[in-house]
Amino acid sequence: MLISAVQFAPEFINKEFNIEYVKKCLSEVKSDIIIFPELSLSGYFFLNRDEASANAIDFESVELDFLREDAQDNNRIIIIGFAESKGNKIFNSAGLFFPDRTLNCVYRKTHLFYKEIYAFDRGDTGFFVVSFPEKNIRIGTMICYDWRFPEAARCLGLDGADLIACPSNLVTPLWNKVMPARAIENKVYLAVANRIGIEKRNDETLLFNGRSSIYDYNGDTLAEAPVDSAKIITAEIYPERTRDKSFNLINDINMDRLPDMYKQIMKK
Numbered sequence: 396m397l398i399s400a401v402q403f404a405p406e407f408i409n410k411e412f413n414i415e416y417v418k419k420c421l422s423e424v425k426s427d428i429i430i431f432p433e434l435s436l437s438g439y440f441f442l443n444r445d446e447a448s449a450n451a452i453d454f455e456s457v458e459l460d461f462l463r464e465d466a467q468d469n470n471r472i473i474i475i476g477f478a479e480s481k482g483n484k485i486f487n488s489a490g491l492f493f494p495d496r497t498l499n500c501v502y503r504k505t506h507l508f509y510k511e512i513y514a515f516d517r518g519d520t521g522f523f524v525v526s527f528p529e530k531n532i533r534i535g536t537m538i539c540y541d542w543r544f545p546e547a548a549r550c551l552g553l554d555g556a557d558l559i560a561c562p563s564n565l566v567t568p569l570w571n572k573v574m575p576a577r578a579i580e581n582k583v584y585l586a587v588a589n590r591i592g593i594e595k596r597n598d599e600t601l602l603f604n605g606r607s608s609i610y611d612y613n614g615d616t617l618a619e620a621p622v623d624s625a626k627i628i629t630a631e632i633y634p635e636r637t638r639d640k641s642f643n644l645i646n647d648i649n650m651d652r653l654p655d656m657y658k659q660i661m662k663k
């Protein structure tokens with residue numbers, strides 16, 4: 396099974412450009428799973444709810460039909476970050492589009508980063524895994540800053556993910572040290588689709604630091620994009636290899652967990 400992560404520079408509040416760019420990538424990539432960055436259709440640096448709201452899209456909107464149709468017509472899974480409007484709420488979400496439309500769903504970012512708190516509501520979906528038996532894959536999603544909380548990846552690992560997809564707009568250089576650990580400790584594949592470019596608002600500039608990566612369940616890098624240029628990276632994965640959580644004759648990362656002991660530590 397082939398998986399790709401798309402690294403590019405979404406243009407701030409230029410939905411037409413971003414949608415055309417995503418369509419162009421989709422026409423070029425043949426992988427079974429394609430992951431795009433966080434807020435791919437709107438850009439990132441919203442300073443308030445009004446701005447985010449004006450650029451948010453309802454998940455059922457016809458504007459996202461091209462993703463529903465592509466996933467169905469080309470028998471592949473697409474995961475893409477977008478600003479989602481739902482009633483009077485606005486979420487920093489990832490849309491998951493499957494060949495079987497009944498599985499389509501959104502993950503809404505749980506841990507909001509920096510000024511996202513002024514623009515978005517905190518995600519209400521929690522962490523969940525979608526199983527797609529036709530491709531024998533179980534996918535969990537987290538978005539960007541969720542990486543700082545090992546509980547996010549742990550929830551997805553315990554819920555049976557083979558692959559954690561992580562649409563991102565990462566601005567610190569720290570995450571590369573941690574993502575491979577998330578893959579190892581949960582014995583899952585992990586794919587980060589990060590963005591590049593800068594966004595300047597008032598007197599503040601954010602630099603997004605690329606290096607989109609696909610890690611295997613031993614934390615080894617299968618593919619990595621450059622720090623500052625657009626690139627689609629692709630790797631072959633074998634989802635069933637993540638399911639036996641033992642790593643020698645005696646130890647198994649799920650069986651060896653001792654949740655009662657962790658509760659004692661947390662109470663202190």
Ligand code: ACM
Nearest residue numbers: 508539540564565
């Ligand atoms: C981030 O959560 N976009 C850093």
